[in-house]
Amino acid sequence: MSKNQYDHIRDIINSLPHCKKIGLHVSALEQGRGKVELQPNPAFIGNVEKNLMHSAIVTTLLDTLCGAVASSAYDEIKTVATLDLRLDHLNRLQGDKPLLGRAECFHYNNDVAYIRGWAWQDNEENLVAKATGSFMNNGPFALKVEQ
């Protein structure tokens, strides 16, 4: 799989309607690992009084990234379906700070890829959430070819 194909998958994910709407940017993707970034936005707030982001935002960030990493876990890009995703919310999400994340595949077989991911604000020691997910392998990803 050439480097270009990972970048192509990244472009597809970054241009999905919901990712575009919130400005979610998968910034790096290679076999079995990836990174993501999200700039703060007043529309993400879940607690106005304390100016905290809704925890659904970090769920969306890690779901997207873990799915992207699962697609990229194999020797060739796969279409995957999320079976489950477990999130530990470790710290409050400051409403005015960027949210960053990384994820890695820690095991895969022909049927399922197992991914874990982390999200933080400020620096990687300030973890806000940890995710573990399993993704079913639905076969090779068919790149859309314009005829």
Place this chain on the structure above:
Amino acid sequence: MKPHKRLCARNDEVPYAQMVGIELLEDDQGLLCLLKENYDNIGNEIIGAIHGGVIGGFLEHAASFHLLDELGAEASPPKIVNLSIDYLRPALHKPTYARGIVVKQGKRIANVRVHAWQEDENRPVACAHAHFLIA
């Protein structure tokens, strides 16, 4: 179905709920959460499915409001500890509903289960369970 009398206003103050399109309704079984049809929530254009993160967020939001419904609308917002989502079927580009139960409410922690469906409550698209700090 009509807007939920006690919780609707509180939900409408949440910017995230407004962005994705979550409404709180009330029917004969009590609180019912609605995620409106919204193109901006799409996460898979090939099958036209709602983003898994939006479904997860909707379940979590629904879980916290079902808990608030038990605690009383004046209670401070429960703080999420963790959330476990099972994705059962693709959630297509149509209205999605969620309902939950508070399985256990202790002094500090509550355990809440929720499920989401589209046309048929017997064919859920996703379910989740979550722990919240309520102290």
